[in-house]
Amino acid sequence: MYDVIIVGGGPAGLTAAIYARRSALSALVLEREDWGGAIVNAAQVDNYPGAFQKSGFGLAESFRTQAEALGAEMREGSAVQLSKINGGFLLTLEDSSAVRGKTVILAMGTQRTTLDVPGEDLPGVSYCATCDGTFFRGRTVCVVGGGDGAVDAARLLARLAAKVYLIHRRETFRAAQSGLRQLEDCPNVEIIPNAVVREIVGSDRVSTVILEDVHSRAHRELPVEGVFVSIGSRPNTSWLPKAIGRDAAGYLVASEDGATSLPGVFAAGDLRTKALRQVVTAAADGAACIRSVEAYLGRL
Amino acid sequence: MPEKVGTDTFRAQVLEAQRPVVAEFYADGCVPCRRLAPILSALEEEYAGKVDFVKINTGANEALTQTYGILASPTLILFRDGAEQARLRGAVKKPELIKWIGEQAL
Numbered sequence: 001m002y003d004v005i006i007v008g009g010g011p012a013g014l015t016a017a018i019y020a021r022r023s024a025l026s027a028l029v030l031e032r033e034d035w036g037g038a039i040v041n042a043a044q045v046d047n048y049p050g051a052f053q054k055s056g057f058g059l060a061e062s063f064r065t066q067a068e069a070l071g072a073e074m075r076e077g078s079a080v081q082l083s084k085i086n087g088g089f090l091l092t093l094e095d096s097s098a099v100r101g102k103t104v105i106l107a108m109g110t111q112r113t114t115l116d117v118p119g120e121d122l123p124g125v126s127y128c129a130t131c132d133g134t135f136f137r138g139r140t141v142c143v144v145g146g147g148d149g150a151v152d153a154a155r156l157l158a159r160l161a162a163k164v165y166l167i168h169r170r171e172t173f174r175a176a177q178s179g180l181r182q183l184e185d186c187p188n189v190e191i192i193p194n195a196v197v198r199e200i201v202g203s204d205r206v207s208t209v210i211l212e213d214v215h216s217r218a219h220r221e222l223p224v225e226g227v228f229v230s231i232g233s234r235p236n237t238s239w240l241p242k243a244i245g246r247d248a249a250g251y252l253v254a255s256e257d258g259a260t261s262l263p264g265v266f267a268a269g270d271l272r273t274k275a276l277r278q279v280v281t282a283a284a285d286g287a288a289c290i291r292s293v294e295a296y297l298g299r300l
Numbered sequence: 301m302p303e304k305v306g307t308d309t310f311r312a313q314v315l316e317a318q319r320p321v322v323a324e325f326y327a328d329g330c331v332p333c334r335r336l337a338p339i340l341s342a343l344e345e346e347y348a349g350k351v352d353f354v355k356i357n358t359g360a361n362e363a364l365t366q367t368y369g370i371l372a373s374p375t376l377i378l379f380r381d382g383a384e385q386a387r388l389r390g391a392v393k394k395p396e397l398i399k400w401i402g403e404q405a406l
Binding site: 040123126130132137 | 330335365389
């Protein structure tokens with residue numbers, strides 16, 4: 001039985017693994033899909049101390065290398081069930097195997113929200129402007145969203161595409177003012193506020209999006225060849241037992257010490273109720289959780 | 301590691317190849333492409349002599365990218381006897397890729 005099983009291999013989980021090993025706790029990190037978490041998609045990280053202008057991918061790699069070098073075990077697998085057993089917890093994985101831990105740190109982060117409209121699977125719909133922007137050189141595209149990710153995507157695409165529409169369901173943007181100001185300097189960007197995408201249309205690839213005005217409910221067609229979606233993310237916590245409290249949006253209710261409503265289970269990183277979701281706060285959560293784990297195990 | 305192919309070498313190395321060819325269309329800065337790279341390198345060794353593997357930088361080879369209607373990175377196209385036989389769009393896991401190659405190329 002491990003001292004701690006950490007579910008999620010992003011900055012929070014990998015920092016927890018580093019601190020666990022520094023405290024001589026046996027630690028297993030489970031990652032469902034992509035080691036490194038959401039930060040791997042950041043082309044450049046400018047706000048994590050000591051990693052100025054490092055790629056998100058590179059930063060995540062260094063987290064993992066450090067955790068492994070300190071002796072944390074890494075395993076790919078998707079946890080589907082968490083149960084209380086004598087002396088700890090049992091985590092059942094998708095392949096029906098199971099692992100046991102005296103404590104569990106939940107650090108699965110969030111996963112991107114999809115538009116959930118007809119046509120979303122058509123070629124030409126993308127969630128990564130860095131990956132796919134080049135295919136729309138000289139064409140007309142739209143970006144859907146109002147946060148920093150959407151504004152960054154629109155700015156990148158403005159350098160490649162002939163025309164970029166930024167579609168946002170509200171009048172005002174969550175994105176940082178600095179990014180928005182740079183966007184206003186792009187002559188080929190047009191912002192369409194108070195509109196949502198109801199359908200993406202095309203025979204073998206995207207040709208049109210159907211927009212709905214959030215006030216008048218009127219529909220209109222917007223011819224585009226590419227749709228870049230950046231409408232935020234939500235926590236993947238629905239598989240957890242009800243004994244672990246969460247808010248209306250599914251975030252695990254926990255304070256700075258990471259303690260959830262189920263003793264022995266802790267929450268770290270973006271899936272925890274908190275004001276600021278950043279790499280630096282995720283890493284801090286991972287460290288704080290290990291102190292809580294040590295206290296729970298009676299080691300402090 | 302799969303060899304980089306461009307417009308000038310595509311015909312000889314892909315369309316006129318004696319074996320099936322898995323061609324990865326990738327983009328610089330594409331994280332799913334980076335994750336796929338070690339998987340393709342391993343498969344290139346496993347399938348040596350049976351299937352060839354090449355990669356095409358979409359940013360540097362716009363004509364090829366347009367010819368094959370690439371709209372996502374990575375896109376994998378299996379070529380056999382000079383023609384496209386199958387394609388996979390987006391990130392893909394190794395077991396899925398092995399199954400695909402087994403069905404399409406062997």
